[in-house]
Amino acid sequence: MEWFNKRERRGILIFLPLLVLIAVGVRFIRVRSAVQAVERIEAEEHPLPADSLRGFAFDPNTVDYDDLLRLGFSKSQAVQLLRYRAAGKVFRLPEELATLYGMSDSLFRRLRPWVTISEEYRYRPRPKRSAPDFPSSRRVFRSDRAEPFRIDTVSAAYLRSLGFSVRWSEAFVDCWRRRRMRSLDELREIAFIGDSITDLLAPFLLFPEREPDPYDRPVELNTADSASLCGVNGIGSRTAHAIVEYRRRLGGFHRVEQLAEVRGVLESNYEKIIEQISCDSFRIRKIDINFAPSERLREHPYLPPRILRKLLSKRQQRKSKGGWSTAEELVDDKILTVEEAERLRPYLLFGTQQNE
Numbered sequence: 001m002e003w004f005n006k007r008e009r010r011g012i013l014i015f016l017p018l019l020v021l022i023a024v025g026v027r028f029i030r031v032r033s034a035v036q037a038v039e040r041i042e043a044e045e046h047p048l049p050a051d052s053l054r055g056f057a058f059d060p061n062t063v064d065y066d067d068l069l070r071l072g073f074s075k076s077q078a079v080q081l082l083r084y085r086a087a088g089k090v091f092r093l094p095e096e097l098a099t100l101y102g103m104s105d106s107l108f109r110r111l112r113p114w115v116t117i118s119e120e121y122r123y124r125p126r127p128k129r130s131a132p133d134f135p136s137s138r139r140v141f142r143s144d145r146a147e148p149f150r151i152d153t154v155s156a157a158y159l160r161s162l163g164f165s166v167r168w169s170e171a172f173v174d175c176w177r178r179r180r181m182r183s184l185d186e187l188r189e190i191a192f193i194g195d196s197i198t199d200l201l202a203p204f205l206l207f208p209e210r211e212p213d214p215y216d217r218p219v220e221l222n223t224a225d226s227a228s229l230c231g232v233n234g235i236g237s238r239t240a241h242a243i244v245e246y247r248r249r250l251g252g253f254h255r256v257e258q259l260a261e262v263r264g265v266l267e268s269n270y271e272k273i274i275e276q277i278s279c280d281s282f283r284i285r286k287i288d289i290n291f292a293p294s295e296r297l298r299e300h301p302y303l304p305p306r307i308l309r310k311l312l313s314k315r316q317q318r319k320s321k322g323g324w325s326t327a328e329e330l331v332d333d334k335i336l337t338v339e340e341a342e343r344l345r346p347y348l349l350f351g352t353q354q355n356e
Contacts, residue, residue: 055114060091061121071111077102092123141200150206151176151187168192182207218276221259222252222283232276234269249299252284254346261301286349289330290315290323302344310335325350 058067060081068078080101091097094115098108117123142163149158159169171192181187184205187198219228221243229240242264247253256279259265265273287296294312297303303311314333315323324330327341327348336344 055110057114057116059116059118059121060097061085061118071114072107074102090121091117092121093117143200146204148204148206150208151181152208218278221256221277221279222247223280224277232273234273234276236264239264246301249301250284251286251300251347252281253279254281254284255279281346284346286347288349288351290318290351300347302340302347307335307340322352323350 055071056067058071063071063081065078065082068081069075073081077100084100094112094117097103097111097115098105140163142161146162154173156166156169156173159172160166164172175181175190175193179186179190181190184198184202187193187201187205188195219232226237226240226244229235229243230237235243239262243259243262246262250258253259256274256277259274259277260270287300289311294308297308297311298305310333311330314335318324318333324333327336327345330336331338331341
């Protein structure tokens with residue numbers, strides 16, 4: 001049965017192109033209207049034509065609305081700057097103008113030569129605070145009272161008994177807590193100590209033994225417990241527990257780069273961490289892909305449900321052939337892709353009988 005006769009089909013063929021032309025025309029009219037609206041808004045935002053804009057010296061802390069428009073600011077940009085100033089904003093550097101909302105790079109580059117911050121608003125570096133005072137002629141270092149002392153346990157009271165001021169003594173004790181100086185050279189670098197005081201104290205100073213640098217003694221990733229991992233610079237207690245749990249599910253780390261797969265190891269601390277760890281790949285626990293229980297397979301990070309369903313289904317069929325013997329056979333059976341097989345290969349064991 002025909003839906004349309006010959007005359008009706010001819011009418012449809014004529015009508016369809018007309019319908020397309022009408023749709024295109026409506027679309028063109030809408031686009032044109034949108035362009036005109038944008039041009040109208042831009043004209044309202046920038047009431048002065050571009051060729052009439054002239055640069056002149058101005059201070060963003062005092063310039064008024066009309067001058068901002070003459071400089072090329074849109075109405076919204078000009079109002080925004082005035083609002084900033086009303087809220088207490090002070091422009092102390094010309095570059096602060098670039099942070100104004102809506103300020104384009106091109107406009108700022110054009111305005112930059114004309115920005116002049118007046119003296120009352122200009123940035124002035126704060127004068128450096130004077131360092132804690134070394135005892136003057138009224139307070140002389142009493143070498144006759146000095147005995148060898150440990151820099152990490154000395155008290156401010158003992159330093160005062162040697163002739164140092166209260167402020168200097170307290171600063172010295174506090175400096176150890178923050179800087180942990182472990183040599184005379186490091187002590188000389190402290191501004192309020194310097195060479196002269198270091199030379200006075202050198203015969204009496206005892207430094208604690210330097211703790212081994214974690215970069216010199218890397219932590220073995222497959223045997224370290226949570227406490228050892230927390231000793232790595234960049235690993236906290238939560239991340240350490242996450243590493244141990246991921247290692248258990250994985251069966252051990254084959255490469256240190258796998259640490260990036262652990263939740264909590266961020267890009268910001270990853271590069272720092274891998275310089276302090278090592279990985280013994282011989283310590284990993286392998287999975288007998290032919291006989292491992294489904295519970296063990298299910299928890300492995302490299303065997304998501306999509307792969308696991310195909311593997312368990314095919315494994316039953318493979319038993320009559322003795323199971324799989326290579327990772328390539330898993331690829332041939334369309335269980336794994338080549339990339340997935342390469343990632344899983346270090347963890348695969350192909351047994352011929354079920355392990356006891």
